[in-house]
Amino acid sequence: MQHYLEDGIEIIDVIFNKEDVEAYKKMLPIKKDAPSVPVLYLASIWPKFSMFEHFLEKEIYLKETSVDELKAIDVDTIYKAKLKNEKIKKVKSFTIYEFSLTITSGDDIYTRLNQTFVGK
Structure with a gap:
């Protein structure tokens, strides 16, 4: 797996193994025959x-x-996964972390996830 790391941004190559994805789908109430990754x-x-x-x-x-x-x-299929640290904010005794995860192939964006985490 190839890594690229900049300040607050990291890009790696990812591949979603068919057997692993199928095992994951068996645990959840989603269409099992759908060929795509949930x-x-x-x-x-x-x-x-x-x-x-x-x-x-x-x-x-x-x-x-x-x-x-x-x-x-x-x-x-091999994709690029880019994790970006969007923001870190201190609020009282908590720290709020905002990240974005973008899955791409070539110039095409497949999925973008924005997630906010809270920690002490």
């Missing part, structure tokens, strides 16, 4: 980003998610 499955790639690693041992809570699903993401 948007919620994108949560599985967050730990692959080095800039998100320190959150794996921290207690953070997902506060908000917005999704722009522009094109279906196919299994067994």
Whole structure:
């Protein structure tokens, strides 16, 4: 997996394995025969980003998610996944982290996820 890291932005190559996606679909009430990757499955790639690693041992809570699903993401296809740290804001004893995750191939944007996490 190739990584590109800039200040607040990290880009990696991702591929969604057909067997893993099918196993995930069996656990949820979604169409099993749909060949595309469910948007919620994108949560599985967050730990692959080095800039998100320190959150794996921290207690953070997902506060908000917005999704722009522009094109279906196919299994067994290589995509670029860009994680961007949009904003970090301190509010009293809490820290609010805003990230965007964009899945692309070439010049095409497939999905954009914006998520807000809260931690102490």
